[in-house]
Amino acid sequence: MSAPHGAPGVHSVIGVDAGTASLREADHLIHDLVARLGLPQGTIACTHLIRTDERRGTAVSFALPDAPTADSMWSRVVELEDLVMGAAVAGRSYGTEPAAHAAMLAAEEHAHRRGGRGVLYPGVDHLAGTVTVADLLALTAIGRLTVVGAPTADGPEPAAPVLTRDHVRPEWRDGQLTLALVPAAGGTLAPFEVPNPTPCCADHA
Numbered sequence: 001m002s003a004p005h006g007a008p009g010v011h012s013v014i015g016v017d018a019g020t021a022s023l024r025e026a027d028h029l030i031h032d033l034v035a036r037l038g039l040p041q042g043t044i045a046c047t048h049l050i051r052t053d054e055r056r057g058t059a060v061s062f063a064l065p066d067a068p069t070a071d072s073m074w075s076r077v078v079e080l081e082d083l084v085m086g087a088a089v090a091g092r093s094y095g096t097e098p099a100a101h102a103a104m105l106a107a108e109e110h111a112h113r114r115g116g117r118g119v120l121y122p123g124v125d126h127l128a129g130t131v132t133v134a135d136l137l138a139l140t141a142i143g144r145l146t147v148v149g150a151p152t153a154d155g156p157e158p159a160a161p162v163l164t165r166d167h168v169r170p171e172w173r174d175g176q177l178t179l180a181l182v183p184a185a186g187g188t189l190a191p192f193e194v195p196n197p198t199p200c201c202a203d204h205a
Helices: 023-037 067-077 097-111 133-139 200-204
Strands: 013-017 044-051 056-063 086-089 092-095 117-120 130-132 144-147 161-163 171-173 176-183 189-191
Touching (some): 013 067, 013 097, 023 117, 056 097, 092 097, 133 144, 133 161
Antiparallel strands (some): 013 056, 044 056, 044 117, 130 161, 171 176
């Protein structure tokens, strides 16, 4: 993509806890919230594993384009009482203490780019079928690729084909959305995370 994919600041990231247990459930939650909230273009949505004394499961976060957009979206999030158990954005929280705390942890992790598994991000619609390494990096917000078991300073060759399996989940590492790949059949590469049992987005087609 021609525009840079800068991460919004702390005041632009909303965390949400809806009581999901697994990453797959959290993926579904993100798609449900996208549909119900009408999240704007450029939103980055991530899942987060939560491990506290009160909460064992997953939460999600949404990095909005700017703080005013996050303020507007916040009022809509807290109106979803049938779905949202807890929510948090810098300086504000909603819901029960365990759920609000889980949402806060997700929001902070995403805002500081130190964790979070990307489900919705700029360019994700391009990642269907087989794409090249060069196109994956040029057309999406993913900034770095690694190959498990075959680390190289420059990463995989730009022309190398990547079999996406329509399920590409990069993670924030050291400030960049980073996708772990593994060697696959026929000299291709594939995302390390395998769809289980099928890509979540198929349920939302």
